[in-house]
Amino acid sequence: MRRDAKQFLTRLFQAAIDAARPALCVPPHLPAPPKGRTIVIGAGKAAASMAAAVEAHWPGPLKGLVVTRYGHGAPTTRIEVVEAAHPVPDEAGMRAATRILDLVKGLTADDLVICLVSGGGSALLAAPAPGLTLVDKQALNRALLRSGADITEMNCVRKHLSAIKGGRLARAIAPARLVTLIISDVPGDDPAVIASGPTVPDSTTLADARMVLAKYGIAVPPHVQSVLEDPASETPKAGEPCFAGTEVRVISRPQDALLAAADVARAAGVTPVLLGDAIEGESREVGRVMAGIARSCVAHSHPAPGPCVLLSGGETSVTVRGQGRGGRNAEFLLALAVALNGDPRVAALAGDTDGIDGSEDNAGAFVGPESLGRAAALGVHAKALLADNDGYTFFAALDDLVMTGPTLTNVNDFRAILVEPD
Template structure:
């Protein structure tokens, strides 16, 4: 879905796939930076205005600032490869996600340098969105980028939650956990955040570079031990030493820092719910912060769908179950597929062809994990169509190959980078 795309109009007679896609498009449109950022801009300061940022939406956010800022402006933001937007006054750099690279390390170092030496008349506008933690990777003293890359890969494959991963990242970083805002002192720092994390905790979004951090080295060490991660040794030993804590609540260097949450998963779910109502559906928002293993969440969602089909509870048909959050995948197979494809394939297996139940699961940033699709759509005939092609849903699920399964059925949802990110979107449509 290109930025600025208007969701298609649907009616009660629209096909299930059209209804699902329109709801997803509405969820994305509700979080587009060009729409949401301008209304939250601070007043022009007496001194300089420095724009910095990191995340999958940061370039589009920078463009929104630039287009609506009448005073002097300069800055640098880093976004994912393929997510850049042209700006005239703000430099846009691309880097790797979800595993950091040298471009992200260099960008982080330059961002930190840009906010140093400012005074009380200056303003820093920090544009923070999901993905910023990997994109703005500046290792703590004594660590290398290779150390961070190795630990990041281990965390991604472990099944650790986003909160857990970012806790560890903050304690291996020279810029996260409030350190970026502290470096800008005594300038005013206004952070505009697009949330991609369950609960919208600003200290978790991009590992909280401009907000205080309540977690500790001990917390980070407990996480790597929980998942039995023992390499790289340099990173583990850094956590064990516990020297150079993140910036804590009440620190004077954060007294001139504030934040505004400009887009959240809940806002996008509500936008999707309105589209559903216009199509004669009853929307039920199950939650915007649902976490857990993708397969387990899918089994629970399948159970709720069966309850609706059999008993018209918790809502009468036709209805749609909407949810957001971020599931995890413990990788055991060798197939392709992000957490949304995994969720949807597990849901398909659990529903076992239940008539009248259709679903979409996709990442609002347009990229499911590291693949080229946002997610996929499963209809009530998906299993039978797969069987006709000789494709086993259960075998594909065992191999973590949701991408391969839905690709074989031409059921992938492909949007390209949406230039925003309010986490995963799931819709289970239950018809008459």
């Protein structure tokens, strides 16, 4: 290739992450201080860094508690940060959720609650509905994660088995004023989907949740099924009084990250082509489709001639059938590499902007024209590893994993495919 593709694509990824830093996007959206108390609560992979940004710019007294993923904490002095497990919840997350509900009890209309929400909050706010246990929630989460269900479907089920998600936190906060600041990590930026919408009305129903489980053949114990059939388990809907004093502000989106990367590409003389920030589907199928678009750029200069970079975001899914290691982005890239079969004009990088691809320690990976050949020389077979959902092993063997560590933000997956001219 004509340039150092790995270095160039890494610069684009870093620009995408930087555009979603809470220190940049939180301060402009802070509300005015109230007559009464200010309570800060929240959950998500960016919750701690969002809390630090609130502290740094808040003019008066405040207190609060936020919960984030292990390793994603940030230094704060007035807002307590609790770390818990993701994507399968644990006791720490359940205790934090209970404490958040206790913290917002007894508020008045003169008080203000600032709720900081980002991706991952659904697993981190683990407060089981009455009649359920943490073990029930853990088992269901694991089944959903392996099923191939998309994030909207997973959160539909989670909301209806929770004491805090799907608008129930807003019920607990009323009649205080509630301002929710959201860093979006979901296709479409729907506040009701991000972290399972703890402070917004829920348009999904118990029937929808049962349909998701049926669609993916997920069997649940009788006591869980009874909760899903009990009308009292329905989530709060639009028009309920608890939402009257609420405001929702989506302060950073996947599209913002793509636009930041596009600016860096343009400055380097590479044409950015934005394919969308809400792409969903099976990771390996998306990889094959993206390979076809890249080949079209090479053969027909469409949708753009090289040098160009195809940028996309969103959240794909993986139906786990093998025993390997690897997240959505590793699976996407391995399928892309197999489909491109060493095309000398194409390289790609994909990563999760939170710094963690699924449950592994990498953000994502890089693939270049030589990747398949290098792997074969090492006795590493791409197609076999793809069949075993083992993208991590493939890219680890090539030393092409992208390791950022926790970035303390999260606007979901970032994909960049560089196409050079002949």
